[in-house]
Amino acid sequence: MSRIDRFLLSENWSLSWPNCFQMATSRGWSDHCSLLLCVDDANWGPKPVHMLKCWENFTGYKSFVCETWNSSHLEGWGSFVLREKLKLIKRDLSVWHRTHLNNLPARISVLKDRIGFIEVKGESSSLEEDEIAELHGLSEEVFALSRVNSSICWQQSRLQWLCEGGANSNFFHNFMSNRRRRNAIPFFLVNGVLVEGVQDVRAAVFDHFSSHYQAHRVHRPSMDGLFFRSLAVREGLDLIKPFSVEEVKNAVWDCESFKSPGPDGISFGFLKDFWDLLKGDVMRFLVEFHRNGKLAKGINSTFIALIRKVENPQSLNEFRPISLVGSMYKILAKVLANRIRLVIGSVISDAQSAFVKGRQILDGILIANEVVDDASKRKKELLLFKVDFEKAYDSIDWSFLEEVMVKMGFPILWRKWIKECVGTATASVLVNGSLTNEFSLGRGLRQGDPLSPFLFLLVAEGFNVLMEAMVARRLFHGYCVGSHDPLMVSHLQFADDTLILCEKSWANIRALRATLLIFEELSGLKVNFSKSLLVGVNVPGSWLSEASLVLNCKVGTIPFLYLELPIGGNASQLVFWKPLLNRINTRLLGWKSKHLSLVGRLVLLKVLVARNGMEDGFLRVGGRDGSVWWRNIAGLRSEGWFFNNVSHLLGDGTNVLFWTDIWLGELSLRDRFSRLYELSLFKGESVATMKALGWDEAGEAWKWKRRLFAWEEESVAELTLLLHNVSLQAQQKDMWIWKADSSSSSYTVQSAYKMIMTQAPLDQVTDMPSC
Template sequence: MMILLMLIFLNVDSQYVHCRVHFHELHEIILITVVYGANEVSTRRDLWQGLIELAETVGNEPWLVGGDFNAVLDMSEVCGASGDIRVAMNEFNECILQTGLLSLPMQGERFTWHNCSLDGRSLWKRLDRLLANDVWMDRWPNMYYSCLTPRTSDHSPLVLKGDCRNLQVSLFRFDNYLALSPGFLDSVHSIWRHPIVGTRMYSVTRKLKALKPVFRQQRRCKGDLAMNVKLAADFLEVAQNILQLDRHNSLLLLLEHCCRIVYLKASKLEQVMLRQRAKMQWLKGGDQCSRVFFRRVATRRANKRVFQISDDNGNEQTDPTIINNIFVDFFQGLLGGDRIDRAMDLQYLRPWARHILTDDEARTIIRPVTSDEVKTAFFDIEEDKAPGPDGFSSGFFKAAWPVVGEEVSKAIRDFFKTGRLLKQLNATLLTLIPKVRNPQSVAEFRPISCCNVIYKVITKILVSRIREILDHLISPSQNAFVPGRLISDNVLLAQELFSGYNQCRLPPRCALKVDLRKAYDTVEWDFLFATLRMFGFPAVFIGWIKECVTSAHYSVVVNGGVHGFFAGARGLRQGDPMSPYLFVLVMEVLHMILQQFIEQDGEFRYHWRCQDMNLFQLSFADDLLLFCKADMRSVNLFCRGLDLFATLSGLQTNPQKSQLIISKAASGLRESLLAALGFQEGHLPVRYLGLPLISARLSVTDCQSLLQKIDSRIKGWEGIQLSFAGRVQLIKSVLTSFEVYWATAFILPKGIINEMIKRFRTFLWKGTSSSGYPKVAWETVCRPIEEGALVRLRDCSIWTVKDNKGAWGWRKMLSLRHTLMSHIHYRVGRGDSISLWHDPWHPLGPLITRFPRGPQMTRIGILDKLSIVIKEGQWNWPLITDIACVEITHVLPPISEGPDKISWKAKDGSFNTSRAYEIFHPPGPKINHGLTIMAGFAFCARMESLRHMTTFSSHALIPAVASQVSDSRSHFHGPTETGQHGVQWAASRWRGKHVVNAAFRSLLASLVYHIWQERNSRCFQQRSRPPSIVGMLVVEEIRQRIISVPLRHSICSLGLFRLWKIPWPVEGYST
C-alpha cells in the first residue's frame, strides 16, 4: 500500500533537522526531529538548547525525536571503561526534563553503539534512542522501536514499529469520577432494589454485573474529559473577554460565573480520573495539575507494553497471539497445574515453636464478624488502588455505601458462617511489572495479583485476627509484618554482626545471604495448612484461609487485554492482603527446622557474639541471612536445613543469586565452603533490605545509591510539572522517606546530608536540579508551620554498653544516650526487664551513677534486676544502714500491674522522629500565618520588604479590597500598620476552622503575595499598577479559590458566598 505524504522542513541545524510530515490519506500531521549530536560536550549544548526551543513551538501536535544523541541518560547505559561523563549525562537529562519528552518502549539489544575495539578496551553505549511527547504517547500508545544488529556499522539501526491504531480494551473499570454525578446513588438504587434469588453473595455479584452497562453508558455520556476541559476553558476565556467590555452588565457577570462553574466541574472530573489511573498515592491534595497525572499514565502504559518476548527456546516472538500464549503458559505452569493433596504433619516441630495458640486465643480469632469490621475494612482500602476482574474500586463501595452497604456486609458475614466463597469473587488478574529495563523473557516480569475488593475485605478481616497473635508466634529474628517490630532492627543487628569482617585477628565467621526462587509463587498449600495446624490455629479459621487460597483462579493481563483462565494449585498471591502474613508463618518453620538441627547436632558453631542470644538467622519476609562460624560442619547444617525446607514448602534456594560472605580470618576456607554450598561469593558492602551492609565506617561512596534514588525522582518529569504545593508534598511524602529510612540504620555522613539538603532546597524553589538562589533559608523551611525507642538487646542494658566497642553506627548512637535519657519514662511493673543499678527508672537517674558503692553497701548484685526488690506488687527493699544510700528508698516510683514498660515522654507515650527532632532543634517563636502553603511562602518572603516600597502604599489596598466585599468592616477593622504586627493581628482575628475565616486567611496570603509581586515589578521592570487594579486581582483570586473548594450546602457556605458577592452555584455542584 502506497501512502502519500508531504515533508516540510521547518528548521535545519548542524545537529538536528526539524520537519512536519503530512499524511494525506490518513489525515495525520506529525512533527519529526532527527538528531545527530556532536562529539564535544560544549558543542552538544547547542543541541540541547535547540530542542528546548523547539518544544515551546510544538503545541498540541505529536512530536517524535530520534537519532544519535551521543550521550547516555545514566551509567546503566554504559558497558566498559569510560571517561567521566557525568556532566554530559546531567545535561542530557536536563534537556529531556525541560522538553517534556518521554522514552518510547524499546526492544532488542540494549546498547546501540560499539567502539569495535579488539584489545580488551571494548566499550558499548546506548547513544541512539527515540523520544516522543505526551501527545504522541496518547495517540499511539502501541508504538515502540526495535534495535537491530549493526552489521558493518558501529551504530545499530532503530526501526519504529507497532500498530498505529489506538486499540481500546473492553475491560470494565469503574471510574471514580462517576460517583460525583448527582444521580449516582439513584442509578445504583435502580439496580440494587431488585431482589435476586440465591445466596447473598450470588445476589451481590449479579447486581454488580448489572451495574456495568449503566456505568458504561454514563461514561459515554461524559465523553472525552480532556476535550471537555479544553472546551470549557475556551468558553470561559470568551466569557471573560466579553465581560471586560462591560464589567457592570449583570447578564455577562452571570454568564462568566456559569462558565467558570462548568470549567471547574469539568477539570475536577478529569483530575479524579487521572489521579485514579496514575496511581500516585503520595500526591494527596497538594497539586491540581492534570498534566502531571496524564504524563504518569502515559509512562506507566509505555513501561508495561510488551512487543516481543523470548520463548522457551530463546526465539524472539513478536506476534501478539503468540506473546499472549507464552505468558499464559508460563504462569499456568508456575501457579497452576494438577494439585495433589499431600498428607503433611509438622507436629514434631512443636517443641521448637516459640508459642502455640491457647484455647482462649483460638476462640478470640474466630469470634463473629461485625458490620463495623466489614465497613472499616472497606474504607481502609485506597480508592485509587487497582480493582480486580469485576472492575469495581473501593471508591464505588464507599460512595454507594448508603445503598449497597447492608447487603454487601451481610454477604461477607455469610462467608464467615458458611466458609464458602464464590469463584467469581476470588478471580484474580495477574498484572505484569517489569523487574528490569527492556525485559526479554517472561521470568523478568513480576506478577502482581489484582483481587476483587470484596475478597480483599474478607482477607483484611482475617489479617486483623492474625495480627493479634502474630507477635507471640514469630521468633525475634523475623521482623516483617509483625506489629511492633521494625525493619531497621534487622539492619542494625546485621550491621553489628558484620563489624570487623575485614580483620584477621577476629574469629573466623561467615554469613549466607539466601535468595529464594519465586518465593511467594511456589509455596505449597499443603505445607501452609500443616503450618497453621502446627501453630494451633482452630479448624474453622484454617477452613476460611483454605477457601480463600484454594479457590483462586487467574487470568493474565498482557498489553491491556485479559488472557487465559486457570485454577491455582500453589503459591501465595502478591497483592492479596493476607499473603505477607501467611508467608511469615511459613518462614518461621525454617527457623524451627534450623533450631532443631542445631540442638540435635551438638557440633554447630555459632557466629561470633551470637551464642548467648541463640542468633543464627535474620529474615524479613524472603530476605534471609544465616550466620555461623566459618567451618564446614556448621555450613553443611544450614544446607541440610534449607534442603529439607525446600522439600516441604516448595521454596527452593537460588544458587545463582545467593551469596556466601566470608570474613578475612576465614579466607583459607573460601574454596571449600563455596563448593559445598554452590553459592556465589559475596563481598562487603552487600545490599540488604535496600541498604549497604559494611564492616567499617559509612562513607560518602556507600551512600551514592541514596542520592541516585533522590535524583531519579527530582530529575523525573514530575518535578518540572508540579506546582509549589505539589513539590512540597513530594518532598514530605517521598524524598524525605529515603533519608529517614537510611537514618534509621546509619548515622549519615555530613557531606551526604548537605547534598540531600542542596537537592531538596533547589527542587523546592525551582522544580529542577539546576542550581539557584533559594528564597528562604532551609532551616526556616523545615520548621513546623506554626513556627514559620531505644532497643534492648537481650539482658544487656543500653545504659551499660561501652561506647568504644561495636560497629561505627552503633557507637555513634550510644554517644547520644545521655541526651535521650531525660526523655524516656520507665513504668515499673514486675521489674524483671529493668536493671536495678543501670537503668534510669528512679527519679534520681541511674543509681550506679549517684551511688557508685551502692551494690556493696546494699548487698544487691550490680547485674540484678529490679524484681529482686519487688514482692507481690510492693517494694521490698532490704534494710539499708549506710547513710549515703538511704536516699534510694525515699522517692520510689509507683508499681503498676503487668510487665515493665519503657515509653517516650509524650502524651501518648509513643516515639516518633519529629519528637526526637525537637530535642536537638528546640521550637522557635510561633508565627500564626494560617493554613495555606501560599501564606507560609508569602510571610517567609521578607515582610519587612514592604517598608522599601516608597512609591506604592500598601494601605491603599485595604479600601480597594474592602470595597468589593460585603459587610467587611468587622473583618478588616484592626491595626493599620504594615509588617509583623498587622500579620499577627490578622492571624489571631481570623483563626479557627470557620470557612469565612479560612477565606480571609487566604486573602491575607494573597495580599502579601501581590504586594510583593508589585514591589518586584516596580523595582526591576519599571511597571506599576494602581491599588484598585491590584485589589481587584486579589479579590478575584479569592473568589476563584472559594468556588474551586467543594462546599456542602449550609448557612455558613451561603454566608461566605454572599459576603464575597458570589452567586450560589447551580444544583449538583457540591460533592
C-alpha cells in the first residue's frame, strides 16, 4: 500500500502543538485511507523530577544543598540512609526550584516590559539616577534568567553533539518539540485491536512488559560435559577485593553528568559537584554491600524508556526497552563492570569480539570477508547462517548465568553480588513521560545497566562452548581457510550478533539447528528463525531453498550485511558500500542546518568536505545554483591565479626551492628542464644548497639517476650558462614579489581585484542565483 497523502506542518505549528500525531482511518469501500491530524492533550500523569545544570549558577545553591544534607540524621543500613537522604534532597530542591525558577519565560517577559517602559520614558525626558540604575539592574537580571532558560532548553533537548546551548534559540525548541512528538505513544495495536486513551494505554503497557520479564519455569538440560575457560585465582581475588575511594570516584567521573537520570532523579553532575559532601555516605553504602551483598529496597529500581526500532511502530514489540537505573546502583554496577572488564578476556573465546579489551568490531567482519573471499577464489562451497536472537537481553535465564559463572570459577562472593544486582531489580515503564505501576523482573539483563554487556558475554560463551563441543565430536564441520596448515572457522560473535560458517552438507544443517535449539533450552535465548538468514557461496540456489525450509529461515545473497557492514562482494564497486552510505545519508538528512549555530554549521561543513571534497565545503543559500559568483572565484583559485602571479626575489636562497619555485625567469626550472628534474638526485634542495654543492658543469649539484645522453648533457650546459650570472646575497632574506601590478612589486587588494575582474568579470554572470 503506497502513501501519497501527507500533512505539511510549519515550525510554529510544531511549537504550538507538540503532541500532535497523524493516523489513518480504515478505507472501507474507498481506494484510499483518510488521514487525521490529532492533538493529544490528555493528562498522562506527573512527570519524574530531574536535577538541572543551571542550578549551580544561582547564589546560595551550594550552601542550601550542604545545609540540607548535613541536617539529615538517619539511622539504619548504609543503602537505606543514602536512599532516604537523596530522596529528601531531591524533595527540598524541587521546592527550591519552584521558588527560584518558576515560570521563567513569564518572568523574563515582565522584566522586558518594564525595560521597554523605562526606555520609552527616556525618549521623551531625562531619566533619574534611580531609574537608570533600575534599567541596568533589570537588563542584568534578564540576561541571567535568559541564560538559565537557555541551559534548561539545552538539557531537555538531549543534544549530544553540542556541549551546551549557546542561546535560547528556535533550534532547541524545535528539537524538543520534535523529540516529544517522535517519542509519543498515543496508541498501538494489541493482537490486532487498537488501544488508545490514557488508562487503556498505560494498562496495556504494564501488562505487556510485566509479562515479558516474567520467568518461564521450564526444565533446563544439564551442562555436564561442556568445558568452559576458568579464571585464575589471582583474577578471582581481584574481583572481590575491598572497594577503594579512588576506583569509586573514577566510576562516578566515567558517567555523563546530565544524561538520562534514573528513578532517584539524581544526576552525576550533582554527585561530582558535591563529591566531598556525599563521599562518606556513598562509601559506607558500598562497604556494607561488599560485606553483606544486600541492596535496600528502591536502590535497584529502574525506569524503562521505550525507543522505537522502526519508523512507525504499530505494536509494543517494535519498541526497544532501555533501562534507566538509579545513580547509587549505577555507581555500584560501574565499579563491578570496571573490575570484570579486566579479567573477562580470560574466559571468553577468540570468536567473541565485543566488550573485550584488545578486540574490535571489525575483527569478525574482516574474518568473515576473508572466508568468503577464500571460498570464492578456491571455488569451494560455503554456508553462512546469520542468527537473529529474539529479545536477546530480555530473555536470559538467571539460573543459566549462575551456572556459567560457577563453571568459570567466579568466587562465591562475586556470584552473590551479581545475583543481588540482577535478581532484586524492579521496573516502571515511562509512557509519554509518566510512569506505570512497578513490577519485579524475573529474567533478562537490563539494557542500560553497566554490568549487562559483560554478563551477556558470559551467557553467549555458552553457545561458543556448545559449538566447540559439536566440532570436537565431528558433528559439525566448519570452514577451513587456507591450503597449508588450514584454520577452521565455525562461528563469529559480537555480543548477540552471531554468524555461523560451515561447509555445505545436510549434516551441518541438522547440527546447526540442533545446537541453536539446545542453547535456547539452556539459556532462554530464543532464535527467531524466520528473521535469520542463510547465504551460500558456490552453492546452488535450489539447495539453499531446500535448506531454508528445514531451518525455516530466509535466503540471502552475497553481499549481505553483518554488523551493518557488507560481507562478500567487490569492495571496489560503489554498490558494495551503498547500504552503509544510505545509513549515513539518512543520519545527515536529520540535520536542520538553518537552525544550527555557527559551531553546528562548521561541523556540517567538515562532513561535506570529507565526503565530497572542497567543492561542497561552502555554506550556500538555496539550492546548488545559489553561489554562482563564489564558484567563479573558486574556479580562479583552482586555476592557480595566485601562484601564477607571484615569484621569488632571490636573497640568500635558503627559502627558495631550486627546481620547483619560480625564481629565474617566468617558469620554474622543473618546467623548463623537465627531463633533468626527473633524473636529478637533489629534487627538493634549495637554491643555496645547490649553489654550495656547485652548479658549474663539473659541480656536485649535478648528480643523476643514470648516465646522461648527449642531448641531456646539452641541457645541462644550457642550465649552467643560465646560472652563471646568479649571485646570492647572504645578508638579505628571500622575498615574494607580486607580478600582476606593473607599477609595483607589492601585493595590493586593488591590483588583485583588477586582475580577477580582467580574467572573469563577475558582472557578466547570467545564471543569477535564486534564494
